[in-house]
Amino acid sequence: MKCFIVSNCTHSPIKEYLAATGLFSKLDSCAIFTIKPEDLEAKYAEIRSGYDLVFSAVLYGDKWGPFEHAALKADLGDRAILFDAPFFEGLHPDLIHVSQNDERFKSPIGDYHSGLIFWGYMTGRKISDLVDMYEAGEMPDFFNAKTIWDRAVQVLTEREALADVRIAADIADLCRQKPAMLTFNHPTMDVVAALCDGFTKLTFGPRNLPVMMTGNIHNILLSDVIIPVSPAAIKAQDLPYQTTALYKFGLAAPNHEKGYLAFDRFARMSYARYGCVDRATLRATTPGRSTAALMKAIETPQEAA
Numbered sequence: 001m002k003c004f005i006v007s008n009c010t011h012s013p014i015k016e017y018l019a020a021t022g023l024f025s026k027l028d029s030c031a032i033f034t035i036k037p038e039d040l041e042a043k044y045a046e047i048r049s050g051y052d053l054v055f056s057a058v059l060y061g062d063k064w065g066p067f068e069h070a071a072l073k074a075d076l077g078d079r080a081i082l083f084d085a086p087f088f089e090g091l092h093p094d095l096i097h098v099s100q101n102d103e104r105f106k107s108p109i110g111d112y113h114s115g116l117i118f119w120g121y122m123t124g125r126k127i128s129d130l131v132d133m134y135e136a137g138e139m140p141d142f143f144n145a146k147t148i149w150d151r152a153v154q155v156l157t158e159r160e161a162l163a164d165v166r167i168a169a170d171i172a173d174l175c176r177q178k179p180a181m182l183t184f185n186h187p188t189m190d191v192v193a194a195l196c197d198g199f200t201k202l203t204f205g206p207r208n209l210p211v212m213m214t215g216n217i218h219n220i221l222l223s224d225v226i227i228p229v230s231p232a233a234i235k236a237q238d239l240p241y242q243t244t245a246l247y248k249f250g251l252a253a254p255n256h257e258k259g260y261l262a263f264d265r266f267a268r269m270s271y272a273r274y275g276c277v278d279r280a281t282l283r284a285t286t287p288g289r290s291t292a293a294l295m296k297a298i299e300t301p302q303e304a305a
Helices: 011-021 037-050 062-067 069-079 115-122 127-136 145-162 168-177 189-204 231-237 263-274 288-299
Strands: 002-007 026-031 053-057 080-083 095-100 103-105 282-286
Touching (some): 002 011, 002 037, 011 026, 037 062, 062 069, 095 115, 095 288, 115 263, 115 282, 127 231, 127 263
Parallel strands (some): 002 053, 053 080
C-alpha cells in the first residue's frame, strides 16, 4: 500500500508515525503551502498516479486547485481520506500570531507571541504586573481560559464535519491528561497517534493493528517552538499535571537563539521588539476570535477595564 500525506507542518510527524506501523510499502508527504500555485496540477498528477491513498487535511478554496477537499474527493473517491489538521487553543489561551502591515511579525522565540504580553505592551502595562497575572493564572477576560477551552473543543468538532477521521474528543481528552499540544497548531506525537490510528482503522479495518507507544517516534516539531501550558489553563481546567514554565526558542527565532527562557525574559524581549516598530502597524491575527476581542480591548481600553 502506497500512501501520500498532504498537510501543513504536521505532515512530517504523521509520516513518521505511519512509517513506524510497518503497514505501508511507500510513504511520502508534503506541506501543501510549500507548493507553488503553478505547480499544484503537476504535483497532483504525480501523486494520483503513484499512490494508492491520499491522506489529506481538509483544504478550503480554489487556491488549492485539485487538492481542495471537494475536488479531491470527487476525483479520488475512497482513495482520498480527509482529516482536519490539529488546532487546539485550550492549553495556551493567550497564544497568538502578530502581523505588521499584513506580514508575519516574529516574537523573540519565532512565530508565536504571548497575547498577554502583547496586550500589556499595547496598553502600557508594567512587565512586573504581567508576570504576576501570568503566574497567578489570572488572564484578562478576552483570554478567559475556560471559555477558550470550551470554544476550542466546539471549533474542533465543527471543523471535522467534512473529515473522515475525527479526533476532536481525543484531543480534548489527551490535553486533560498531558500537555498534548506544543502550540495551538503543533501537536505532540500522542495527538498524531490518535489521528493516524483513526486513519489505519479506516484503511485496514480493526484487525490486529499495532498499538504503539509514541516515545521513540521522532517528532520534528519538538525542534521548534514549545509553549508551556498556561497556568490559567491548569487552574481553569484543574489539570492534573504541571509542565516546565519555560518557553523554547524556535527555528525561526530572529537572533537564532536557542534554549529556553522564562516568562519575564520573554516579556522583556517582546517589549524590546515591539518598541522597534510603529505600534500602529502591529495587529494580533490568530486565532481569530480571541485576537478580535484582544484588538478591541487594545483599541477601546476603557471598555476592557
